[in-house]
Amino acid sequence: MIPRPDPSQETLVLNMGPQHPSTHGVLRVVLRLDGEYVLEAHPVIGYGHRMHELMGEVRTSSGFYANVGRMDYGGALSFGHGHVLAVEKLAGIEVPPRAEYIRVITTEMNRIASHLLWFGAFLLDLGAFTPILYSFDDREFILDLLEHVTGARLTFSYHRIGGVARDLDDKFIEGTRVFLRRMRERLDVYDKLVTGNVIFRKRAEGVGVIDKDTVLKYGATGPVARGSGLAYDIRRVEPYSVYPDLEFEIPTATEGDSFARYRVRLAEIEQCLRIVEQALDRLPDGPVQAKVPKKVKLGPGDAYQAVEAARGELDYYLVGDGSDVPYRMKIRPPSFSNLSLLGEVCQGVLLSDLVTIMGSLDLVIPEIDR
Amino acid sequence: MVDEVRAALEAAGAERADAVDHGALGVHVDARVPAGALRKAVEVLRGWEFLIEDVVGVDAAPEMMVVYHFNHVGGGCRVRLRVLTDRESPEVPTIQDIFPGANWHEREQHDFYGVMFAGHPDLSPLILPEDAGDLRPLRKKDKRLKSLGDVLPAFAPPEAGGEDA
Numbered sequence: 001m002i003p004r005p006d007p008s009q010e011t012l013v014l015n016m017g018p019q020h021p022s023t024h025g026v027l028r029v030v031l032r033l034d035g036e037y038v039l040e041a042h043p044v045i046g047y048g049h050r051m052h053e054l055m056g057e058v059r060t061s062s063g064f065y066a067n068v069g070r071m072d073y074g075g076a077l078s079f080g081h082g083h084v085l086a087v088e089k090l091a092g093i094e095v096p097p098r099a100e101y102i103r104v105i106t107t108e109m110n111r112i113a114s115h116l117l118w119f120g121a122f123l124l125d126l127g128a129f130t131p132i133l134y135s136f137d138d139r140e141f142i143l144d145l146l147e148h149v150t151g152a153r154l155t156f157s158y159h160r161i162g163g164v165a166r167d168l169d170d171k172f173i174e175g176t177r178v179f180l181r182r183m184r185e186r187l188d189v190y191d192k193l194v195t196g197n198v199i200f201r202k203r204a205e206g207v208g209v210i211d212k213d214t215v216l217k218y219g220a221t222g223p224v225a226r227g228s229g230l231a232y233d234i235r236r237v238e239p240y241s242v243y244p245d246l247e248f249e250i251p252t253a254t255e256g257d258s259f260a261r262y263r264v265r266l267a268e269i270e271q272c273l274r275i276v277e278q279a280l281d282r283l284p285d286g287p288v289q290a291k292v293p294k295k296v297k298l299g300p301g302d303a304y305q306a307v308e309a310a311r312g313e314l315d316y317y318l319v320g321d322g323s324d325v326p327y328r329m330k331i332r333p334p335s336f337s338n339l340s341l342l343g344e345v346c347q348g349v350l351l352s353d354l355v356t357i358m359g360s361l362d363l364v365i366p367e368i369d370r
Numbered sequence: 371m372v373d374e375v376r377a378a379l380e381a382a383g384a385e386r387a388d389a390v391d392h393g394a395l396g397v398h399v400d401a402r403v404p405a406g407a408l409r410k411a412v413e414v415l416r417g418w419e420f421l422i423e424d425v426v427g428v429d430a431a432p433e434m435m436v437v438y439h440f441n442h443v444g445g446g447c448r449v450r451l452r453v454l455t456d457r458e459s460p461e462v463p464t465i466q467d468i469f470p471g472a473n474w475h476e477r478e479q480h481d482f483y484g485v486m487f488a489g490h491p492d493l494s495p496l497i498l499p500e501d502a503g504d505l506r507p508l509r510k511k512d513k514r515l516k517s518l519g520d521v522l523p524a525f526a527p528p529e530a531g532g533e534d535a
Contacts, residue, residue, distance in 0.1 A: 046498060219421045238392075
């Protein structure tokens with residue numbers, strides 16, 4: 001229940017948002033405060049609701065595809081990857097290996113860009129202005145590369161059912177290798193600039209501790225689960241695409257606080273670089289688009305596809321009725337479950353720590369609202 | 371793992387719990403559970419390091435279906451529970467006290483389909499605006515409504531020639 005003002009008690013009901021800068025989108029959190037302490041935090045969502053699921057049930061799969069990138073503007077390629085994989089699974093379409101490698105390369109580059117966006121924004125929330133200038137500099141590098149191959153900078157719409165829209169060229173591959181070298185050096189810079197900073201450590205360590213059981217109860221995934229000691233990454237526990245062929249580790253931390261989630265994400269950037277490097281080395285020759293019938297008929301039957309998006313596990317549940325329009329399309333965005341535990345974690349924290357906790361969850365509101 | 375979970379679900383009252391091809395369908399265990407046994411089946415999963423994925427409504431005739439997905443943190447065991455409920459007044463018991471994460475998922479499906487989750491403390495609109503009323507946007511209009519057996523052959527009545535999955 002949304003907290004209401006109660007004159008008989010010395011508490012204050014405060015609306016944080018829907019236009020608050022640290023909610024990163026139109027999220028409203030209704031708080032009951034005792035002085036500076038949060039007694040209750042009640043997220044109110046739905047301001048950016050566009051009913052993507054209904055659009056998915058009246059359009060063909062390729063017609064709907066352009067929608068998926070509009071949900072998570074930070075990591076649009078993971079959302080696209082999950083969607084085409086789900087459709088291909090239900091329609092029984094084989095994808096050429098080169099296309100699958102290209103999907104992984106671009107998705108991982110996008111994941112780095114998403115983590116860089118989070119890095120800058122999270123530290124900005126905590127009052128550190130400089131890091132965002134560094135991380136956006138590197139993010140621009142990635143966006144330029146992705147723009148070169150996909151034609152867009154945020155809403156890429158790069159996948160096609162059965163492949164990808166365009167092959168990688170030498171300019172992208174050379175540019176990516178330059179980026180890999182550069183980013184490894186930059187990670188050290190980030191580390192020196194932020195990780196040891198006393199003010200940052202005091203604001204992040206021990207703040208917003210999420211234990212393993214809370215993660216399971218709420219279905220939190222991604223760096224939130226991994227920061228609480230669960231090595232839960234769909235790329236490893238339920239391998240899809242070409243991830244089984246690639247070597248990488250799943251960084252985890254056991255503390256479960258905001259600082260643990262920070263460390264996990266930075267370590268993940270390093271692993272993404274490893275994945276991209278290996279995938280570029282092994283990139284097979286061949287076509288990037290399978291032969292696909294004009295009407296991609298789905299089912300009858302249902303299929304479930306889970307992928308690891310930048311913020312956690314993203315699932316598509318498709319029910320087909322034998323036509324080319326899905327009968328039911330359910331999208332399970334990672335931030336939805338990650339945000340749902342906020343009310344439990346925020347009891348008794350300082351108002352300023354609430355900003356840290358929300359920042360460390362890496363919320364993207366349009367994907368929660370869909 | 372898969373076999374143990376299947377046996378435990380059947381002991382908890384599932385009508386059937388089949389091991390299915392994960393590569394083709396995306397889940398390892400596909401179980402049909404009567405609404406009355408749902409809470410018991412979910413409690414079984416709660417004891418095994420499962421995390422809740424989502425709650426999905428599927429509107430169909432003559433009955434609509436509510437689908438629950440769970441995944442084991444170690445991988446290798448993704449579980450789907452299917453509950454059939456009346457289309458006119460759909461009602462299933464809540465599981466939000468077992469998995470608090472289900473609270474929002476159930477509210478969302480209540481928004482979209484009007485499914486009553488008996489025992490849920492607050493079914494006010496979550497994603498839809500407060501004044502949405504009985505909008506129920508994902509309910510199929512008559513023209514689009516299909517019978518459950520047409521979309522999921524496993525649910526076709528045997529006399530209609532559907533295969534027994």
